Amino acid sequence: MSLLAQLTVNGLIAGAIYALVAAGFSLIYSTNKFMHFAHGISVVVGAYILYSLFSLIGIPFYLACILTLIFSSLFGLGTYRLMYLPLQNKKASNVVLLIASIGVLILFQNVIQLIFGPDVKSVGYIKVARGLNVFGAIITPLQIVIILISITLFVLLYLFMKKSKLGRDMRAVSDNKELASIMGINHKRIADYSFIIGSFLAGVAGILIGLEQNLNPTMGTILIIKGFTGAVIGGVGFIPGAVLGSFLLGLAENFSIWFLPSGYKDAIAFVLLFIFLLLKPTGLFGINKDVKK
């Protein structure tokens, strides 16, 4: 077992999981310009819906996955329409939307605990078994799938933002909402799409994370903090950057606690966040917009 290879693989696995969360978060943040912390709970809702459909009710796995994606997209859209839109109509500032999103996170975290109880649940579709030995490092097939999906996610998001009409409209709205609406882009509809697609990505994250790790109601908070740290490092203006930023975060965390005591693992993520914000506030790939004075 070569150490270096195993650490890199651990970093890629962790990074891929953060990337799944960061992608959706970054899409919603860059279009709507506020931090949708409740994205973490959209992921957890996705995971628990998969658990109920597949493990409890017994619907075939792939059908359960499709339904999960639909539900989590609706959940995200619902949060926007029922909570954020009314606040935006009343001219609430971004900080108020941030607090509201945290409120939604706390609300549904506890609703899930009321329904499913606090104990660890597992989807149980894939049996836990010894990983494969790839270049001297051990990695399970599911983890390989997660890394591949994260990378394809990067490519899809890149193409989506650059090539598709909806993607270009989203970039226009995120750049200048008023200008975009003058040019006939209905920014409310664009915001709807951003939440639908963003929460769809949360559903994907929920399914894969649900398979990889076990479920508990409080896992949303940790996931969103790591996800948004990855998104910031990658540069929030450039959505695919969130995926790369998350991989960097995963690798940095795993390599750093090789020589530092492991208690510092979470600290490393935030020291990285802090340094990035000071030296390169727009992140690796972000556009240098309204950051400086």
Place this chain on the structure above:
Amino acid sequence: MTLKIKSIHKNFGGIKALDKCSLEIKKGKITAIIGPNGSGKTTLFNVISNIIKKDKGKTYFDGKDIARLEDFQISRLGISRTFQEVRLFRNLMIKDHLEIALSDSDEKLMQNLFKKKKYDVKKIKGILNLVGLNKSLDTFATDLSYGQRKLLDLAVAIAKPHTLLLLDEPVAGVNPMLRKDIKKILRELNKRGETILLIEHDMNFVMDLAEQIFVMDYGRIIAEGKPKAIQNNPKVLEAYLGD
């Protein structure tokens, strides 16, 4: 008071915003910089007040090199300026705007701790009358019309102790009636010995106001001189009417 700028260069990415720009402002005169949109006028103002760092060239004020000073230090030397879009303090009243502009210290915490906010009402009223803005001192900046906000912006620039007034498009988007008033105000200020450097792309507003005109195009000063000379200078017409 003299302002001298020597061969200033500034590019954003590939675009040459300022290309070997040099000019000199004489004391007590109204000088205008005109030129089509995007010719680098506002960038020049921002370089003078060091909001944007220039790539090459020198800026002197009263013979002192002000390139390395911070924007607020340059302002303290006596340069008061306005911006293309009006910048006001959203949640503050008219009297606060002027009181802030009038006093220079205020940053000292300890002495100010137990002082109530005082207002030099006489002085404030004086300036407001000068610019013809007769609104109660307690109105919030956000409750003013666009024209009134332009007047308040001008009042704040005048209130700040200064020896040079930089006005970035003082009459942009202002109705003709108000335009005449502002012209009268600027003439009045000049009569009191104020030195004014203004940016405007409205040719006839500038023609009978400014004594010295610089014309800019694509970041370069393409012509300089008295209004009459500028009016029939072929290069100026070409720049404006487009070749």
Place this chain on the structure above:
Amino acid sequence: MIWPYLTHLLILIGIYVILTVSLNLALGYTGLLNLGHVAFFGIGAYTSALLTKAGVPFLLAFIIAGIFASIFGYLLVLATRKLKGDYLALATLGFSFVIYSLMLNWTGLTRGPLGIPGIEKPSFFGLTISSTYSYLIFVAVICILSVFVIYRIVKSPFGRLLEATRDDEMGLRVLGKNTFKLKYKAMMISAFFAGIAGSLFAHYITYIDPSYFTIPEIILLLSIVIVGGIASIKGSIVSTFVILLIPEALRFLALSSSILGPARQVIYAMILLGILLLRPRGIFGRVDLE
């Protein structure tokens, strides 16, 4: 026999009024979206606890806690000088996590997760504040003084410049004001009060560990200031009472113990969201940030 319980709540509210009013000075009046306020709270608590453990008299430790926190306040503004808005918020959030991890892992100094038990009650000029009632009076005096000082600052010409910095920093710089100095002074004052609130907290609870100074605390402080209304001292005071008393009121809701915990959190979250929907600018808010 309700008084001891009420006294305990009022002591916590007193400490949190100092915290939220001082946060409002930085966030509401100066426009510094600071998610690192809880780090100053923690620094004050640990400084005071460790100094008194080392034999330093309480009053001295109390003041040093405030000063030490305000030094970190200066360093934070210096480090984040070029940032504003969301990016400043992210950087300050990063700062509070860095401080949290130092508290958790620098076991040599802070005993890490074992925390610091047995922090003695404050004693100065010969009298010791042992009973909770006398502690309440002590906190009330400090709280009233702090709110009064911050109120004076905000109403002074210096306070007017802070509000101008919030509304349009560039517009103020062009009027010859050094907004960097204004910002770090505001942050140092805000951090000082958070530091002494930390000391009051440590000597009241007598046992502190890093878990007091992390995410839930950041969210609580921010919600109180936002719900109360930014740039409104009265708003922060009233909203501290509201947000801290709601969970207490929920204790009296007859819920079967199995759903007791999560059910209360659900109700708390709903009330928070309800207040935001009714008053997006906060109860007494009149200022909007951007």
Place this chain on the structure above:
Amino acid sequence: MRNLIISVLLIGIFLIVGCVQQPAAETTEESVEVVEAEVIKVGFMGPLSGDAASYGESIKRGVDLAMKEMGLDNVELVVEDSKCEGKEAVTAINKLISLDGVVAIVGEVCSGATLAAAPIANENNVPMVSPSSTSPKVSEQGEYTFRTVPSDALQGDFGANLAYDRGYRKLAVLYTNEEYGLGFNNVLTESFAALGGEVVASETFERGAVDIRTQLTKTKDAEPDVIYIISNSPDSTVAALQQMTELGIEAAIFGSEGQKSPAILEGAGESAEGMVVTAVSSGTSGFIERHQAEYGEAPGPFAAQGYDAFKAIGLAVEQGATTGEEIKNALFGSDFDGASGHIVFDENGDVSGNYDVFEVQNGEFVLTS
């Protein structure tokens, strides 16, 4: 000006509350006590939400079973959720003592929260019996702090000897980065080193962390022959066990009693197979059967200790103790066979450490010695 008046007014009530009822409180306290003599209130304080909720609920079931079996009609249980957090525990204990007038408390569950609440218990002469706070520090919290679970000082030593006696010489420890984990780890590593064994790795993780791969990679690299897991966060333990299987770590796995919970077995599945858990006695066979009958499942972690904590208080009440002080004195005299073994409190309010050793065999905890 209006704002100033309102804010000073609001804060002013501190002063009034502070001064007014100080003298008054002394006089009324005795009279109130007498009136409520009939119904004796006992408080329960533990995490019922958050990531330690599964421990809180399992202990609560133990307490309810004891209350049902003892059938004390004049005892009422008042429940508070203190979320395994210090500040919540202080608020909860203040409410229980002064508002509900409880004369004894079962709680808190987590060591950190118990340490925060203990001074208030001592100040108000209300005995506090914790079913699960095992940090050695709890013994020094004054005469009103008891616990029906042995201190980690004993279990750490017991675990070290167990591993050493079974022939393991290279120990790696994996613990949660908080009061319980660090306290246990310090004792365990010290004793194992004293026995002559070698501590090859000591890795920590945040409570609730689910990615423990790199800590496990470091551990695997140190080639231990036994790995000891100390965690009071079931989700992290499950993640660690699964990731050990994925990384193909061969070493034997030991666990502190925090790992003896059905949720971990269910979550980890085969990855938990063969895990040796040193645990405080999970209850006599009688208790396990009665618990199975009542709740349809085996007792969760510290359920037996919760049962004994309430029983000790219940017995004191049966002997006629009504005030906190009387119950405290009675507790020092308690000497009964409880669900988790023989309960006798020493001068620090601790019980002696008798541990069982369980091994996970095809998905169940089997008592081996």
